[in-house]
Amino acid sequence: MTEISRLRPEIQALQPSLVEWRRRFHQLPELGFCEQLTALFVSQKLTEWGIEHQTEIAKTGIVATIPGSQPGRVLAIRADMDALPIIEENEVPYRSVHPGVMHACAHDGHTAILLGVAYYLWQHRNFAGTVKLIFQPAEEGLGGAKAMIDAGVLKDVEAIIGLHLWNNLPLGTVGVRSGALMAASESFDCKILGKGGHGGLPHQTVDAVIVVTHVINVLQTIVARNVDPLEPSVVTIGQLHSGTKRNVIADTAELSGTVRYFNPELKDFFPERIEQVIAGVCQLHGASYEFNYQRISPPVINDAKMAELVRSVALSVMKIPHGVVPNCQTMAGEDMALYLQKVPGCFLFLGSANPEKGLGYPHHHPRFDFDETALGMGVEIFVRCVEIFCA
Ligand code: NI
Numbered sequence: 001m002t003e004i005s006r007l008r009p010e011i012q013a014l015q016p017s018l019v020e021w022r023r024r025f026h027q028l029p030e031l032g033f034c035e036q037l038t039a040l041f042v043s044q045k046l047t048e049w050g051i052e053h054q055t056e057i058a059k060t061g062i063v064a065t066i067p068g069s070q071p072g073r074v075l076a077i078r079a080d081m082d083a084l085p086i087i088e089e090n091e092v093p094y095r096s097v098h099p100g101v102m103h104a105c106a107h108d109g110h111t112a113i114l115l116g117v118a119y120y121l122w123q124h125r126n127f128a129g130t131v132k133l134i135f136q137p138a139e140e141g142l143g144g145a146k147a148m149i150d151a152g153v154l155k156d157v158e159a160i161i162g163l164h165l166w167n168n169l170p171l172g173t174v175g176v177r178s179g180a181l182m183a184a185s186e187s188f189d190c191k192i193l194g195k196g197g198h199g200g201l202p203h204q205t206v207d208a209v210i211v212v213t214h215v216i217n218v219l220q221t222i223v224a225r226n227v228d229p230l231e232p233s234v235v236t237i238g239q240l241h242s243g244t245k246r247n248v249i250a251d252t253a254e255l256s257g258t259v260r261y262f263n264p265e266l267k268d269f270f271p272e273r274i275e276q277v278i279a280g281v282c283q284l285h286g287a288s289y290e291f292n293y294q295r296i297s298p299p300v301i302n303d304a305k306m307a308e309l310v311r312s313v314a315l316s317v318m319k320i321p322h323g324v325v326p327n328c329q330t331m332a333g334e335d336m337a338l339y340l341q342k343v344p345g346c347f348l349f350l351g352s353a354n355p356e357k358g359l360g361y362p363h364h365h366p367r368f369d370f371d372e373t374a375l376g377m378g379v380e381i382f383v384r385c386v387e388i389f390c391a
Helices: 009-027 037-048 107-124 144-150 208-226 269-285 304-317 338-343 373-389
Strands: 053-057 061-068 070-079 128-136 160-170 179-182 184-193 233-242 252-261 288-297 299-304 343-352
Touching: 009 037, 009 107, 009 373, 037 053, 037 061, 037 107, 053 252, 053 373, 061 144, 070 338, 070 373, 107 128, 107 160, 107 373, 128 144, 128 338, 144 338, 179 343, 184 208, 184 269, 208 233, 208 252, 208 269, 208 299, 233 269, 252 269, 269 288, 269 304, 299 304, 299 338, 299 343, 304 343, 304 373, 338 343, 343 373
Parallel strands: 070 128, 070 160, 160 343
Antiparallel strands: 053 061, 061 128, 179 299, 184 252, 184 288, 233 252
């Protein structure tokens, strides 16, 4: 949209193709590590244009390499390709035809943007060095980034950038900041082992329901009383299962939760403190427990220099006043974090909500959809980053 952003004519001209590709990906969504049709389409386009690329990295991943006009620095740009197990409720011509699978997090848009970047950079070769385009599978908690990194996609890469189309920001804005952008995402499961019995004879039992309710209450004091109030963090218990009948004292109780925080120094604190609480409460009641803690992704931490580069580019692309917003942190997680642990880089949010067009539902909602006008903006931002980083 020319009124709210500055796109060069060649990228404006790409917009209809970006929309076409995005809708194709949207209509044929695939879950993590099963992105065969998506990867095939990407590979066919790259082949058609004559761009060298490797397929089947970490099952369905692709890395395309575009050399500039002369040697120089190596910049990677990453997009994720997977969809979610959600039944789409949008009544649109490009609605998902794969039952129970939906692009409800805009990864279809990310893939289309990266294809657009490939096309533009290959046509123009207006940079020095090399650009590596990483089409990553399985971002949604399935380990796609780790698999790609283990396969060696960051070899020789000096810096990396990536974006998320973001319905928490309006179309025409970019969210970027130095330091923590998104939270660490971790989860835990706990099973309380009590001693079941007759509902009328509690003195013969260790009531797992009583133990687990105490556990939950004390777990809620961790953020409230053990973490520095200036360090944002969350402990959420999302699942609780116990009991079989109203007159039977439960033998066991199971609870599961998620933990979020920005400061990497809190990494060991949460699993230790959570287990301490569980162990202490169990001991008090004479119960025992099983405990399992999983790390899904660390916090997304942007490098100061790369964030400044992206911020200046975003300021030059976005036209509306205050189009670049620094207060854009979120407690959602992203496996882009793993690349950023290895090489300096920057992840940004590209505003894609447009409530006037009914495009404002949150990510992972069955009616999620975004304003496709943002696609061209994404290409313009990435291309300008390449032109500056690989000058
Ligand atoms: Ni996502």
